[in-house]
Amino acid sequence: MTETADSLAALTAEIREFARERDWEQFHDPKSLLLALVGEVGELAELFQWVPAADAVTAFADPERKQRAKDEIADVLTYLLRLADVLDIDIAEATAAKLEDSRIRFMPDAVRGIAPHID
Amino acid sequence: MTETADSLAALTAEIREFARERDWEQFHDPKSLLLALVGEVGELAELFQWVPAADAVTAFADPERKQRAKDEIADVLTYLLRLADVLDIDIAEATAAKLEDSRIRFMPDAVRGIAPHID
Amino acid sequence: MTETADSLAALTAEIREFARERDWEQFHDPKSLLLALVGEVGELAELFQWVPAADAVTAFADPERKQRAKDEIADVLTYLLRLADVLDIDIAEATAAKLEDSRIRFMPDAVRGIAPHID
């Protein structure tokens, strides 16, 4: 672990280097990375599927379960950063910009306590 | 956009505050956040589904398409960070640790040019 | 609607013909169909994401919501049947066989009332 571990750009660069050292870049077209991302989201979903919704936070405070959730969340992030990288997308900038849009689109006084519905 | 936009911890805190200001924390149990994440992964998948695999990077260099991919990737990251947050998981640390494990598990000389298969 | 609407083989044949008439078979490689399936699963997930788990069945008894769930479930099935078809898989036979395996793997007296956990 380095000081840069909290930086999206640094993590992205580490993952790119990991792929490069193994000559795995050839497998990393966007559609394949998307399916890999779906695979990891599926593994994450399986951890939670039968846990009662109201108990999920407490159940995953258990160290063993928490470690499994950490591993799967890490795998999802890894493929998401790799996908953004091959598409030449600055994910940190994209996320900050989207959040800024959402701040305007969902003004607190208009939506307080109301789940956004799907159009 | 602030200087901290590249930090996972800072983005996580901004998203938490966004939810808090709208009193949306009540909707953010892990299973609901997972379904929201799945919804955004689905929107991302729809952008790519019919694009020939070999053309995907080029097709998404088009500014309009790239913006849509940016928006959907941002949405996936937003829900992933929110999920890690409600589970009290340090996603930057988890991802760096998983990558370190993978460096040992997949030694470059053993796996070079070979796609990891599923057991 | 025909008498054959309840048959998996008949639905599969109708979907194949639908694709053939539009010359869409060229887009239906397995990875593209999988991403399309993921897109529809995402749309289904979005319908349910913020509904409290305990209220979901009641909430979707509402005719308008039920219709939306019907449409999305239909879309998921359509892509799943199409995927099985291009892989030359008899989905009815595969599902009956898997269920038979599960009947033996999960004997009622051993698992009654216990959610199967993930290994």
Place this chain on the structure above:
Amino acid sequence: MTETADSLAALTAEIREFARERDWEQFHDPKSLLLALVGEVGELAELFQWVPAADAVTAFADPERKQRAKDEIADVLTYLLRLADVLDIDIAEATAAKLEDSRIRFMPDAVRGIAPHID
């Protein structure tokens, strides 16, 4: 395997009975079933993720790989039928109706050879 294996209604009834005999109906709220479906879609995606798109049909003609695809496709269908069942949705009728809508929405002469784009 019975004569009724090709009927969606018969498969749905078998899966319902499978759950009832194990007292697993208590776990089968829609959001939990959706996460289980996502888990199975993820397992299916993992089978295909690193296979070149153009080779996927051929690669899965291999009996061992085909069996794995059959198993995962069966699991996806099982949870989809169970979800439709708990929502009291006739999935065969819903799918035939949606297909009928699509026949009108996408007239062959208007869309021949053109992948439907996402609005």
